[in-house]
Amino acid sequence: MSTARQRALARFGVPGQRRGRLIAFEGPDGSGKTTQRKLFKKWLETEGYDVVTTKWNSSDLIKPIIKSRKAAKSLGPEEFSLLHAADFRHRAEQVILPALWSGKLVIADRFLFTGLARDVARGLDLDWVLRLYQPLIWPDIVFYFSVTPATSEQRVTATRTPGFYEAGQDVTAHADPVESYKQFIERIIREYESLALIFNFITINAEQSIGDQHLAIRKLFRESEVRPWSQWNVDAFADWLVSTRGDR
Amino acid sequence: MNGRLIAIDGTVSAALHAAARALRADGYKGARLSEWDASRIFAELAEADDQSVPSARVLLLLYATDLAYRLKTEIRPALEDGRTVIATPYVRTALAFGRAAGLRGVWLHNLFSFAPRADESHSITHEDHAAPHHTGFVETASRFVGQSQRGLSPDRILQRTATFMTKMRQR
Numbered sequence: 201m202s203t204a205r206q207r208a209l210a211r212f213g214v215p216g217q218r219r220g221r222l223i224a225f226e227g228p229d230g231s232g233k234t235t236q237r238k239l240f241k242k243w244l245e246t247e248g249y250d251v252v253t254t255k256w257n258s259s260d261l262i263k264p265i266i267k268s269r270k271a272a273k274s275l276g277p278e279e280f281s282l283l284h285a286a287d288f289r290h291r292a293e294q295v296i297l298p299a300l301w302s303g304k305l306v307i308a309d310r311f312l313f314t315g316l317a318r319d320v321a322r323g324l325d326l327d328w329v330l331r332l333y334q335p336l337i338w339p340d341i342v343f344y345f346s347v348t349p350a351t352s353e354q355r356v357t358a359t360r361t362p363g364f365y366e367a368g369q370d371v372t373a374h375a376d377p378v379e380s381y382k383q384f385i386e387r388i389i390r391e392y393e394s395l396a397l398i399f400n401f402i403t404i405n406a407e408q409s410i411g412d413q414h415l416a417i418r419k420l421f422r423e424s425e426v427r428p429w430s431q432w433n434v435d436a437f438a439d440w441l442v443s444t445r446g447d448r
Numbered sequence: 449m450n451g452r453l454i455a456i457d458g459t460v461s462a463a464l465h466a467a468a469r470a471l472r473a474d475g476y477k478g479a480r481l482s483e484w485d486a487s488r489i490f491a492e493l494a495e496a497d498d499q500s501v502p503s504a505r506v507l508l509l510l511y512a513t514d515l516a517y518r519l520k521t522e523i524r525p526a527l528e529d530g531r532t533v534i535a536t537p538y539v540r541t542a543l544a545f546g547r548a549a550g551l552r553g554v555w556l557h558n559l560f561s562f563a564p565r566a567d568e569s570h571s572i573t574h575e576d577h578a579a580p581h582h583t584g585f586v587e588t589a590s591r592f593v594g595q596s597q598r599g600l601s602p603d604r605i606l607q608r609t610a611t612f613m614t615k616m617r618q619r
Contacts, residue, residue, distance in 0.1 A: 260498035262506075265489055278516040278562055279487075286502075286509035294500050331558040332509070442550060443503040444596050 208437035212429040220300030224311035227345030230355030252299040256310030262287040277322040285332040321387035335436040344401035451527035455538035458572030461584025464536040480526040487517035501596040504549030548608035
């Protein structure tokens, strides 16, 4: 067994040992997950948790590369998928894994499931996309904020016009972003619903009031047990320790 | 697709350029050349304000993005027109670099499974063509990984990549 793997196992493989926690917030645009993430973070801090937040497509290194290509509308589905996987991996290595290693609680505002739902909705193969994200990091809890396509469309278009890729205009070929969004969000939600079943998400009815959703999240979080990390996470930590001089 | 795809892989970019030029002079005069970083992702990475160092895995995801761009804009259109395309580097270079950095073959093969197999493959592994004006993927990525990965200097990763290239050629 490699030294890195031994270190990862020693840190996280023992039941009852103190470790960080990873909570993912997932759902389509307009599902209100960012509002809930902010409320949850505030509450966790009053409860004494040391919280780190990470958002989708936010690494300082890769985000500018994605942004310029989105502006030029030059990304094909594979490029779109690969760039977001690169952004995720860089954040995993620079933010998520170091925070978990030092015992912090990480809230991810969108996680790799966002990549899966969007890329499969663009016609890519689920298995190929999932493997891009290996070694997988598995959250303790995935809260899935469920809304209908109509609610998502209504909330998103109430204040703005969806962007070219957000509306899926690269694959629907609709000239009208709102019409394109209507079609694309249906596909995305269908993929999310499948992922929620496959990966055992905790579904939050995001059509409820903000307060009711927040109370439900608190309750579900309190009830969740801290189990030993899955084998997948031990592999992810071992990979990180080798590839980035983690915990140097 | 009617055209012919020729891959030239290797660790030293100057040697790859020289091999591509030789091929064009020797029977492939009208061949389309497709080179690394046509998308300019790595050029932008080199100019980034952020000083964090990307790992080998991140670099390979970016290499795959660049290759997807080359396939979309250069390689597939030329092949569909019945032309010959010389792709330098192509997939083997990335596979060898990934193995040299300690990544699993199964992950690497999945990553590049979107790229069509070349009709003809050449591997250039000798290192006597070093030229400062040509810096390719392996040289660039080795410098990054040398900073981030314990026990792997840039020279060591270049040597290991060359070793994996030779092994692949022998298979």
